[in-house]
Amino acid sequence: MATATATAKSTEKLAAQRAEVSKLTMYDWVALDKRGKRMKGEMPAKNASLVKAELRRQGMNPQTVRERSKPLFGATGSTVKPRDVAIFSRQIATMMASGVPMVQAFEIIADGQKNIRFKNMLTDVKQSIEGGSALHEALAKYPVQFDELYRNLVHAGESAGVLDTVLDTVATYKERMEGIKSKIKKALFYPIMVLAVAILVSMILLLFVVPVFAQTFKDAGAALPAPTQFVISASDFMKSYWWVVIGGIVGGVVAIIMGKKRSPKFAHLLDRISLRLPVMGNILRQSAIARFARTLGVTFKAGVPLVEALDAVAGATGSIVYSDAVHQMREDVAVGHQLQLSMRQTGLFPNMVVQMTAIGEESGALDHMLFKVAEFYEEEVNNAVDTLSTLLEPLIMVILGVLVGGMVISLYLPIFKLAGTV
Known part of the structure; x- marks a missing residue:
């Protein structure tokens, strides 16, 4: 009973953290490190002052902090294309075959995404996995991008303990299917x-x-x-x-x-x-x-x-x-x-x-x-x-x-x- 209560509290805390992160604004910053070298990056925060404070805490001197401008015609990467899923499948298969933990692999792939919607999607899947969900269960939240066939294959790989091998097969499959569609x-x-x-x-x-x-x-x-x-x-x-x-x-x-x-x-x-x-x-x-x-x-x-x-x-x-x-x-x-x-x-x-x-x-x-x-x-x-x-x-x-x-x-x-x- 105590374990169930602790799990419920953990889930509620994770949900609250997700809601809090979704309210933050993304800022692009430029700062000088201790050697005077120019550094740049991005950081989610409630306002620019908190970004500057965090940079100073890390030992950097903030030069400019600007709120990331929104695209003129809607969010960048408003749709997730099948090609995006195919590339993701190959990346996650390669990383897992190399011994990279699943959560870390998702974090690395999400950070490298230019498609904001897909980036948020992968981040949400990663958080679900951290919360104890299996990969196929986390992917089920996005049935359009990850259809029943995709999830069934992942589930079979998880059940047999050969998820990295199955993901590699899925990646090859998605690439071949996209190749045929492209030809048509x-x-x-x-x-x-x-x-x-x-x-x-x-x-x-x-x-x-x-x-x-x-x-x-x-x-x-x-x-x-x-x-x-x-x-x-x-x-x-x-x-x-x-x-x-x-x-x-x-x-x-x-x-x-x-x-x-x-x-x-x-x-x-x-x-x-x-x-x-x-x-x-x-x-x-x-x-x-x-x-x-x-x-x-x-x-x-x-x-x-x-x-x-x-x-x-x-x-x-x-x-x-x-x-x-x-x-x-x-x-x-x-x-x-x-x-x-x-x-x-x-x-x-x-x-x-x-x-x-x-x-x-x-x-x-x-x-x-x-x-x-x-x-x-x-x-x-x-x-x-x-x-x-x-x-x-x-x-x-x-x-x-x-x-x-x-x-x-x-x-x-x-x-x-x-x-x-x-």
Whole structure:
């Protein structure tokens, strides 16, 4: 009873300390030490006078103490990106493997963070660990940054006493996943940007350039070719109803995004359509298989039971279609079916993946075979993205030629016709 009371008081004291620290202001200071050497740093305090007093207590002569200015557009590092978590995972894994205590490792990593929000987050996790929480319990306070899969892996490592090894595996996993995401974004960004620029240039031509030509042709009183008349009609429509066109484009994009978020059936339909797209669909399928294999291999290697591992893996595939398939596989495995048989029933995994999974199950090296599958498909994604970039260049030239070049040529057709009659 006395121990429980002491623990409760300790927890209350720690909470009070956290609340007190959160009220302090951060000051940047410059001071001279006993040798006259210029030193600088930062210190949280209630006011500048307390900072100066603390510096004098340490034997330094304060020169300037200024309250840290707040960024013009909100707090620096207002969001914690997956890349930040990947880098943190590698840092904590390296430090723990080198024998650095966990609390000290968190303190060192937090001090080196430029992202203020992530720094505060790591500091809070460190304080929770100091208060007696396990690492996976402390990370559970931030489920967005550290998802269920991440926490399950950490929990498995803590339970087996191999946390440093598991953290190293998690770091590699996060780096590979971010690499795949980066490749997919690279494949999508270039064509979308070129298409957006082409549409913007076309709208500028229709609103500002075509009307000048239209007035010239009207004054000349010449009969206009069909392509020219079509472009002028399009320009007249754009001038009168530009707000309808822009509203339609923006509204369509918003409707698709909101529909995907609110309607599972619509999101499933969009995902199926994207997987059937030429070239790009193949990249998305290979990416989903690579994520599935890598994630399942990591969780299984960490000692997570297969049924629980499949439950955590479903959300990591990056595809609703594959996520639903993994949930179905989990149900099959839970009633005693082999993993490779469940994979075959979905019809989404190539025969090579199924066969390698079967070999892994029979040999007791499932995680090893899944890593081999992941490496193969990650390389396939890399090659496919490079191939896509090569294929898109002539396609983009055709799109630009049809949209912009066709419009310019149609405007000059009447001029060529007039010149031919002279």
